[in-house]
Amino acid sequence: MLLTAGLMVSACAPSPAPQRTPGPTAAATPSASAASSTPEPTPQTGPVESFLAWIDASRAPDTEQACAGLTPELADRMIAELNSSGPVQVTSCAEMISATAELYRALGQSAEVDVTVQEQTDTEATLFVTYLASGDCGTVVMERSATEWIINELSEDCAA
Template sequence: MTHRSSRVLTAIGIVALALTATTACTTGADSPEPSASVSEPTTSASPNPSRQPDSGQRATTGAAESFSAWLAASRVPEVDTACAGLAPQLVQRMIAELNANAGVSVSTCEEMIAASAQLYKAAGQDASVDIAVQHETAADATLFVTYGASGDCGTVVMHRAGTAWIITEQSEECAR
């Protein structure tokens, strides 16, 4: 039983790192600090209609709010919603990392999100995060995210095509 518990905790840690890869970047002495530390999400609505995506359609949420909603969906899990918020290249990277490091075998985004949510629940980790907006335009954003439960951190790089923000494969976890 102790060996099994140890294996589950190890798997949870690895999954946390794999999912953090969706929200992180390598940091170091030459890494830029966030341009603004934001405790609450900011919106990206612009008073200039020409900067809005999709020929003037107005976005209803900013990148930080969209990321928070994605994180909540990934923990429930609402697999369709969570998967819709990830770029295909990022999904493939996360599946490969999860399969290689967590002792589970998944082949789809939906399986990955469901397995990760189960591991987070087993570890009792909530989805609390501190989000600092480093950069945000109508179409692109970079967020620095720190997870409250684990202290893991990283940058989330997002792109908006239309009205939906997508977490891209450029997102990476902080260096250890």
């Protein structure tokens, strides 16, 4: 539960904006513009950078960015855990991110973390995360879509 609360409260900073190249000009030939507009999408950042961006966004709070960094299943689990463990009741991911950001701000808790990659493939990564201010820890399991890494519901707290 501490990881879930930590994930909720420590959430994300906006990911760097993807670099965009100017589109073809009106003078470009159809074959040139077709060739330049079909690159395969690739992630702009790795899983560690994506997790750190999520932490920054969740603390800001940038609810849109923070919620986009979670699978719907994880967001639902985090909402249920927050509702069952405290006086704050929320019904959406955005409300959860806002509430936890306010709790962290009120407690003056730092968002500093130590992150170690335990495993990583092209589509999945498992990070071991320790929140430096509290010592709370856990595994953060991330999955990659075509263009981004997001935190999934397999993430867990350290065993007590």
